[in-house]
Amino acid sequence: MGVSSASSSLVQRRRSRLRRVFLEWNPLEWGVVDRCRLVALIMLPFSCGYWLLDEVVLVRPSIAPYYDFALLAVFQRLLVVYIVAWLVLLALVPWLRRRAPRGERTLVWTTIQLYSLGNAVATVGGGVVTTPHVMVLVGGVAVAFFLFEPRAVVAGMVTALLVLAGSVAGMLAGVIPYAPLLARAPYVDGHVSGWWLFAMSVISVAAGLALVTLFVYLTARLRDREARLHEIARTDPLTGVSNRRRFLEVFAVEFERAQRYGGELSCVMLDLDHFKSINDRYGHVVGDRVLVAAAEAFRSSLRTADVIARWGGEEFALLLPHTNLAGAQAVAERCRRTLEEAVIATEGVEVGVTVSVGVSGFPGDGLDSPDSLMRSADAALYEAKSRGRNRVVSVLSLQPTAVPGA
16 A cells, blocks of 8 residues: 555656656746757757658559659758758857857747748648648647747848749649659559558648747747736836735725725735844845745734735725724734734844734725825824824724833
């Protein structure tokens, strides 16, 4: 039983590690050199597989008698050059990385041009509208816009379009045959050649899976990055609580809801007492640790639906939906007491800190907007500070709910 449990735990750890690696594998956050390397590593097996399929035809001409074998042999040699070019590009990556940014720019343009030119030539050789290379070309361009600068991608598109347009013009003029690699249509005894269907299916499925998988993955990573950036824009970077912008957004929504449906909403303002003296005595590193500890102390006293934000400096704000003034006073007192009892050990010193708190609640006289509710809580906060600090004051009673501390 113990061995089975240990094995299960090991499998779970490995799955968790693989999942973490998969989620952290994000080409959008790589440098352009590593992105070029990714393209080369995808193109190499694809090109080698294509060469292998054609080599089978050259060895056994009877399975695909419709090929122009002389031209196919030339095409195979060009394909070998194409494969070598990708290998050389991979070999030059370390050298080009050291020559950044000029080397990186050269690498990007070379990578895109190689991809575009190679697929354009393959498209012409097998037939502009009868091979899957157009799909590979278009799909590659779509993925490239995720990974590289648009100007380089557009230049690659122009190269491919010039090759295709020139070839089509040559075909219309009778200078170039359609699908030069084929001596005749890929039919055997009146039926589509099985080898042709097999070869084109292998190319289509392999290229399609690679491109769609990469496209979907990059799209998911892009959405993740946007979500992270959105969260960063709404979060205070030091304490990890909401910032002022996020707080005001939620405040506006909750106030409108309370006003429309007759609900209750409370706002609490908290200001750390004598925080400047902490910075002056112990330094800003200790001051920052105190702010983080204060945010944690306040957050631990709240419900999931409540919102805490760093309002600025050493000041915090709480928004308590569906909470009347008495309930908000209780929450504020819990926050005050939790912080007062905490001993913050950092940088070899133990620091104690207290907080002054002002509480206001909707509905109330003259409270017809989020701004008026916050101003009333702020007025209560100043009253708490003027009465000796380390206390909670409500706009309704203007009486301290806690005995001032030391």
